[in-house]
Amino acid sequence: MRGSRVAVIGANGQLGTDLVKVFDEWDLVPLTHADVEICDYAQTRQVLKAIRPDFVINTAAFVRVDDCEEEVGKAFSVNAFAVRSLAQICADLDCTLVHISTDYVFDGKKGEPYTEEDLTNPINVYGASKLAGEHFVQAICEKHLIIRTSGLYGKAGSSGKGGNFVETMIRLAQEGKPIRVIDDQVFSPTYARDLAVLIEEAVQKGACGLHHFANSGQCSWYEFAGKIFELLGLNPEFSATTASKFGAKARRPAYSVLGSAKLGGSVSAWRAWEESLAAYLLDTQRTCVESEPDA
Numbered sequence: 135m136r137g138s139r140v141a142v143i144g145a146n147g148q149l150g151t152d153l154v155k156v157f158d159e160w161d162l163v164p165l166t167h168a169d170v171e172i173c174d175y176a177q178t179r180q181v182l183k184a185i186r187p188d189f190v191i192n193t194a195a196f197v198r199v200d201d202c203e204e205e206v207g208k209a210f211s212v213n214a215f216a217v218r219s220l221a222q223i224c225a226d227l228d229c230t231l232v233h234i235s236t237d238y239v240f241d242g243k244k245g246e247p248y249t250e251e252d253l254t255n256p257i258n259v260y261g262a263s264k265l266a267g268e269h270f271v272q273a274i275c276e277k278h279l280i281i282r283t284s285g286l287y288g289k290a291g292s293s294g295k296g297g298n299f300v301e302t303m304i305r306l307a308q309e310g311k312p313i314r315v316i317d318d319q320v321f322s323p324t325y326a327r328d329l330a331v332l333i334e335e336a337v338q339k340g341a342c343g344l345h346h347f348a349n350s351g352q353c354s355w356y357e358f359a360g361k362i363f364e365l366l367g368l369n370p371e372f373s374a375t376t377a378s379k380f381g382a383k384a385r386r387p388a389y390s391v392l393g394s395a396k397l398g399g400s401v402s403a404w405r406a407w408e409e410s411l412a413a414y415l416l417d418t419q420r421t422c423v424e425s426e427p428d429a
């Protein structure tokens with residue numbers, strides 16, 4: 135398989151940047167938004183037909199969850215209808231579509247990690263549009279791998295969101311402003327580089343169907359921020375708040391931890407989110423505070 139031709143859509147996005155690095159032993163064709171507009175069916179078809187890929191990895195999405203509530207047409211155009219087009223094109227070209235989806239397809243009421251078999255029930259426009267995208271892939275492109283992930287942060291930062299949560303917390307701490315972080319939404323923060331490594335391994339091993347990939351363990355956004363400050367030895371004025379007090383436009387699931395058990399032994403063991411966060415901080419040249427040895 136390594137050596138096969140792989141087109142990565144969204145190649146300079148947060149996940150796309152790490153995918154491009156990790157797929158270095160493949161015949162990789164990186165496609166940025168300037169190279170391909172997935173909402174333009176004819177252009178996308180022409181670009182992919184010329185490349186003749188064995189795999190297309192689609193990381194492109196309209197990821198600004200709050201803006202999706204108002205820009206419903208755009209959310210469905212990018213996250214659902216363009217994905218339908220990609221599925222059609224990949225089916226016609228007889229290549230495998232690897233498509234990235236989200237934990238926000240769930241309503242958050244389960245209270246324990248979601249498996250691939252759990253019923254979906256999105257509670258915001260972003261989640262509904264991403265779920266529609268999944269359905270199109272499953273219905274149209276037989277050769278597919280759908281990967282749901284959660285709480286992504288990577289060295290490139292999300293181009294859609296303008297950075298990532300870790301960088302935002304560090305910046306706010308350095309600015310000395312009081313920081314309030316939501317404590318009633320629990321999820322699995324996931325390092326984009328780890329996800330990219332797992333995707334490469336899954337593609338190499340011929341994985342197909344629907345899979346959950348997230349760093350293991352769980353935390354609230356408040357706990358995540360606390361760990362960032364602890365690892366960096368920062369002491370900002372920092373308090374917990376609730377989602378309702380925070381008042382974001384889109385509702386988000388209160389609990390969206392993804393159980394990543396389905397791939398079992400076929401891929402490397404997942405790192406705990408705390409370990410991956412420490413790795414990210416080192417990869418971005420931060421000095422972490424030495425932790426106390428266990429008593």
Ligand SMILES: NC(=O)c1ccc[n+]([C@@H]2O[C@H](COP(=O)([O-])OP(=O)(O)OC[C@H]3O[C@@H](n4cnc5c(N)ncnc54)[C@H](OP(=O)(O)O)[C@@H]3O)[C@@H](O)[C@H]2O)c1
Pocket residue numbers: 143144145146147148149150166167168170171172173192193194195196197212234235236237264283284285286287291292293294295
């Ligand atoms: N970020 C998260 O916390 C998170 C959590 C769960 C799942 N996911 C999923 O993970 C995937 C990757 O997310 P990410 O954080 O890497 O996002 P990102 O940094 O915003 O990257 C998305 C990339 O797609 C490109 N793109 C956007 N619209 C496009 C279009 N219409 N045609 C072609 N290219 C387009 C963007 O280019 P421009 O910026 O130049 O437009 C960007 O390079 C997405 O499917 C997302 O739904 C993300």
